[in-house]
Amino acid sequence: MSTPIIELKGVSKRFSKKLDFAGKILQRLGAPVRDETVHAVDGVDLTVNKGEVVGLVGESGCGKSTLGRMVAGIMPASDGTIRWHGKELAELTGSEGRRAKLQTQMIFQDPMSSLNPRIRVADIIGEAPLVHGLTKRSEYDGYVDEQMRRAGMDPTLKRRYPHQFSGGQRQRIGIARALAVQPEFIVCDESVAALDVSIQAQILNLFMDLRRDLNLTYLFISHDLGVVEHLSDRVVIMYLGRVVEEAPSEEIFARPNHPYTQALLSEVPRIDARKKSFAGVKGEIPSPLNPPPGCHFHPRCPFAFDRCKVERPMLKTVASGHRSACHLNDKVA
Amino acid sequence: MTALTAAAPTLEVRNLQTHFFTRAGVVKAVDDVSFSVGRGKVLGLVGESGSGKTVTGFSILGLVDEPGRIVGGSILFHGQDLAKQSEEQMRQLRGNRIAMIFQDPMMTLNPVLRIDTQMIETVQAHTKVSKEEARQRARDTLGMVGIPSPDERLKSYPHQFSGGMRQRVAIAIALLHRPELIVADEPTTALDVTIQAQILAEVQKLCAETGTAMIWITHDLSVVAGLADDIAVMYAGKVVEKGEVAPVLDMPLHPYTAGLIGSVPSRNKRGEPLKQIPGMTPNVMRLPPGCAFRTRCAYATEVCKQEVPFGEVAPGREVRCFHPLFPAKQGEAA
Amino acid sequence: PAQAQNVQSVTIAVGAQVTSLDPHYHALSPNYAVAEMLFGALAGFDAHGRIQPGLAESWRPVSESVWEFKLRPNVRFHNGNAFTAEDVAFTVARVPTVPNSPSSYALYTRAIKSVEVVDPMTVRFHTEGPYPNLPNDLAQVSMLDRETHDGAATEDFNSGKVAIGAGPYRFVSFRSGDRLELARNEEYWGPKPAFERVSYRIMTNNAARMAAVLSGDVDMIDQVPTTDIARLRREERVRLSEADGLRVIFLGLDNSHPEGSPFITDNDGKPLTVNPLHDVRVRRALNMSIDRNAIVERVMEGSAIPTAQFLPPGTFGYVPGLEPVRPDLNAARKLLADAGYPNGFRMTLHGPNDRYINDARIIQAVGQMWTRIGVRTAVEGQPWTTFVARAGRQEFSAFLAGWGTASGEASSPLRSLTATYTRDRGWGGSNRGRYSNPAADAKLEAALRELDDAKREVLLQEATRITMEDVGIMPIHIQKNVWALRPGLAHEARADELTRAQDVRPAPAAR
Amino acid sequence: MSLYLLRRLLQAALVMLAMSVIVFVGVYAIGDPVEILISPDADQMERERAIKALGLDLPLWMQYLSFLGNALRGDLGRSFVFNEPALQLILQRMPATLELAFGATIMALIIGIPLGLYAGLKPKSFGAKCIMTGSILGFSLPTFWVGLMLIMVFAVQLGWLPSTGRGETVDVMGMRWSFLTWDGLRHLAMPALNLALFKISLVIRLTRAGVRETMLMDFVKFARAKGLTNRRVISVHVFKNIMIPVVTVVGLELGSTIAFSVVTESVFAWPGMGKLIIDSINVLDRPVIVAYLMIIVLMFITINLLVDLSYSALDPRVRLENK
């Protein structure tokens, strides 16, 4: 098999607030102050192959966007390596680095805040291609028109400003902007979450069409299992910064292995379920500032046992292409 | 047998019209909305963003802000028209017999007041009780919505709670006076799936136990499917379809409802293109005459340019369409 | 308001800060004024600036270098201690030793080589050579009590602990920057002051002071702004008390840069290679173009007298007949042309804007007048702080300054303002234009060693005349000192600007 | 908390250090204090003696080092003019200024908040427009000018209030306060109003903006949905929220009020620190200028600290550790 487009190995991201000078003095004096660290992403391995759609699911704050940003090259990883076509992203410089960056584009959640309100649509879309020499001034208009058309927008609207569009149209602008630099890999960070149901379908269809036409690869981040199920070839489930399960789509929806995945699947409201009684996993999502030791999910897990409280479960293959991080699997085995 | 026709409903909204008189023109945010909800029942009010769901909710509570005004219709609460009540009468109803829960749990609680203050004041706004008694009541209600150690939690500030807990506090506040009607405006939209399930579970239990009627506003058909008894679908300020949940979802009559249901991914085959409704949600300021949906509708004809009546087309099913999708066409749509 | 108050007390608002009650700490007029109320010196000045006996009844030179002073008998300090020659010796010894003094009184005792206590009421001062000005100098030095003030620090005076003297008033309280409260000294040797209690307030803002007297919050103010004088003359709520002062306002000219003065350029803005001000014709032309009457009338609103010398009539060293030149633009232009500047030149006239009455206005008026004869003058006013430093470094070409002759005799301005700058003689200390005229210097030198008053006066007059005819400086006017008081009061206006409570009494009419 | 305090202290120390250097160099560059202080009669020798007596003969950096050494021992030097410890001199005048500044602040709050509330709640009403336009005047009129007008009208023409100066004082805790006597209050009224004028406008604006923004918040609507009376919604829910910006800004302004009292104090002959500093600048009394600035900075930092503390009292979301 060819080298994956993106390969993450033990990637972590920590956001820490370091103690300043005064803090250090106090620490010397024995005061209980220390650096605060959020493990937004904690030792994640992930591969995305060409042409694949990988869904990334998890609850709010579990580090999905952070992971997405690192993949898109907006943010460096604190630990671990991210390889782009086998080459380490952090070590790429100059034109190759820029190409790597351009090849991976991101589409954001909030269609309003991801467009600069003071720039015309044409320039939002055309600025980067022009700066990077993908088009010339003379061909600029045509180029922008083409991108807009491809995203299902009327090019005659290009002289407008973002506030003059509806949410769905804005998301299309975002898509056109990403496509304009001719990427091969797109990270969609909750790209349809803010849209109305009827518009959401349009955008999802657009994604699928583009995938087919341009042979794009997606990392599709969402908390909506329904969407992910519909779109992805493979699904990765995250909980508090860690990947807890990973499997092909059918597999995971048919045979969820991790208790968290199971809970998630059972609680997703489904339109086919009538007057069902909701139950809900007990407990709140813990703060990433001081996550529980061992398995992060153990305080809420109905099957937790002693080992879960102390030892971090590793991702282990439970079936072909299906990996899960749960001590229960060892128990059964 | 349906709630809509059974014993006197708790709330009955008839032809409600709420317009905003802005500088740029009149916004007909709610323009002919009718539904009713009975004791212990849950009505799901669904529709896209901007279709007037929230404004409907506010109209019921008499909380429509300037420059908005209820310009027509009636809101009968136990037969009493809320649209005609004085401000003081409405105040006495609000939070007492009719309560509301808002979408964003981060924003609905006053960040600078402790939970107990915010709860006690609600109790004292409607009943003459001592502070102690009010606190007692607050504590009990917090316990009821599943907040552990309510005594300590009462002394906290909202920011010390997680989103789900906050929404529970808001629900507790709504429940303080055991209201007969709760208007819940997308109370779980901002929450995570597992937390949403927790809240839905609590709410379900409460309605069943207390016999409170509930209007659950949402744009998520899936939530309504699991929670509500009846459903009313709104489009551009108007209710376009109404009925019991199962029939409406299984056999939508209005093309819009059908489109909505059709575009839910899980209703589609994996990898296939989703069914989609073309076009955009209309601008309420510049609605075309007649059916507002007709520009996006595959069945639209000339007749759709006329005002569409809202009428019962089947028992317990009302639809605002000249071309309802009767089973004959269903095969085509599904 | 004050009208309703007991006649026995008076409230006076003064426009200058009293910085210390220690009479030997900071030589500054407001401090003199207070010292004259609390302490008293061997000699004093009358309202016209003429020297008169104080704690000494009389004095005379007993030889070329010895002065003998006879002390006033039966004088007691506020605490009852007797005033004796020992106290005089103690005082003279203390003066140079006050720590940190920014402006010491040692100046006035430096001529004294030794003090000889002849008997309790007689004291002799030995000087280096003849020193005619000793009585004038000693008039500035307040007498202290050896017993009380031995080792006293400046703070002890300010706190009131040792604010004890032989003056007409005794200390009650002092809030620095705000007010000084005084009570009458019933045992005072001289004429008894009229008021039992005095509240001496500091109000440096002119408008505030004016408002205070108009609203009756205070009974009297000093330094009445000239702008208000006209109105006050019509005002029934107050009356004015005026006297010609001892402060001359003059223009100094740069004599220190022969190769071109810093702020003089030709009409195109290019620096001149010679300093035109070195040419007496140019100086005369400038002097002649100044319409002093206009300045006095329009700028000073009559509250000054035009002058061509240091002192007003009636003082020691006044030159009778030395009158200001009549302004004559044509003659002035001609003089300029003769000097080689038919089209004039450009110059900047500097001056302070917060120091002398209407200082900034005067320079503008002069600017107008000089511009009319072709010397296109720019005018720049600046705070005294920066002005004085720059002027002291000879950075200006022409500037306005003032000189108050507290001792009322002409050797003081001649020595400090116009004598050739000589460090070891202590001459020309304030000669900021570095004017130099050997003929005047010679006359001054003779005067400073001449013990005979009449001869000395003549020498001083000659020195003055020589300087003024050479236009060493350009005197403009001598300020009048104006006080405003409520109608029930009378005040003896003083030439030396001091505002003292003993000069105020109830008006005869009001009695 | 202690971390926070320590951080603040370090900042204060740094700022004060920077300030003292600036002042040292500044005063040195502006001019020579001796030239200003010395009697005009003085000759060159006398000048040199004075320069030595004041310690100005040493190179600047040595003067600064010795100042620093003394400052660390709590001695900020002696005033050139008054020959008293600069610190003592300032502390003596401080009550007058504090009294004025606090008087003005209280006045600003008492007048500003109700007007601002009204203008915020009824933004379209005629009254609100008048208030807002009026508040612009408060921003626009130069302080000195208003001061004089007040004196002209209330003291000179009407004779209701004493024109200038500070009234009777009472000794409390070793300091003289005038606000405890009737006479003192009468004297305080005009200068305090003069100083308050700008702040009244500020408070009106802050309050109005706060009200307008808060009224749009969901929690206000929720409070109304709970059935609270309008009065309670405004007086508790809205009010507590608008107090946060008001207290912050007014607190921070207290510092500049103290600084701006320079103008008011000189117009009203108010014997406070402001007048002292102006006088000191006029005679380049460096020890006093330095000490004054040290004290002002310390005061600013203390006030900021207090503001932050009250901030956290008003706004529970703010935890000091997190700042």
Add this chain to the structure above:
Amino acid sequence: MSASSLPKTGLPAAAVPEVALKVETPFRRFVSEFFESKTATVGLIVFVSLVLIALLAPFIAPQNPYDLAQLDIMDGRMEPGTVGGAGFTYFLGTDDQGRDMLSGIMYGLRISLTVGIGSAFIACMVGASLGLLAAYAGGRTDSVIMRLVDLQLSFPSILAALMILAFLGKGITNVVLALVIVEWAYYARTVRGTALVERRREYIEAAQCLALPTHRVIFRHLLPNCMPPLIVVGTMQIARAIALEATLSFLGLGVPITEPSLGLLISNGYEYMLSGKYWISFYPGIALLVTIVSINLVGDHLRDVLNPRLKK
């Protein structure tokens, strides 16, 4: 419902109903919102007229009040309406130097506006650049700049200006410089605050993702979005600077006495207030007041128009 009848990638362009609308630029929208307020419009008109008067002063003023040769102290302190020695009427009277007040005010306005606008502009440039830098770079750069801002803000502005002017000497340039030193910190703080918020917006991430050069991200993407608060602070600071200059002139620093600003005119005439020669101080006072009020009216409304939180 069938999707087959529709273009496969989405909506037909013709379905967009607003196609016919003219392009509403943010600027146009802002302009139309601005002119909705009558008071603000009046404020703007007054302000523009004042600027015009200031610009045209040399052509419309009866006298050049800065030319000492044109002044005559014999014409000093004349009442409004008097005909002076130079033959024209002093409509607003003269000051103590015989300066025609009307001309003085026109020229003074020039100085005051130059000082106000000039210092606000320069301070804005300096402050905004530093604020942006602080917000974008973060870390140590941010701390250093913000500590400087703290230092500046804890130094009472009037005292700072006093000391700077005492140090630099008088002159318009120096006044402007002093005001810039005193005011830049406000801009820096404002811009940093907004920029910190804006920086976290996704459009900045998008720009980074598109590998746009940093300077482009800062100046083309970040800066324009920090403008609204900057404009508001700017207008307020112009007014503040004019008032501060007046106060400085009152305290004896500020512009040269022969080229008086409005503040200096007031301060000169101030001493005549008690003596009944009200016009020397009164008319410049009115001019100053009108100027500051008009700027504040504009600024005030800008604050409302540009405040996104007040928009629904």
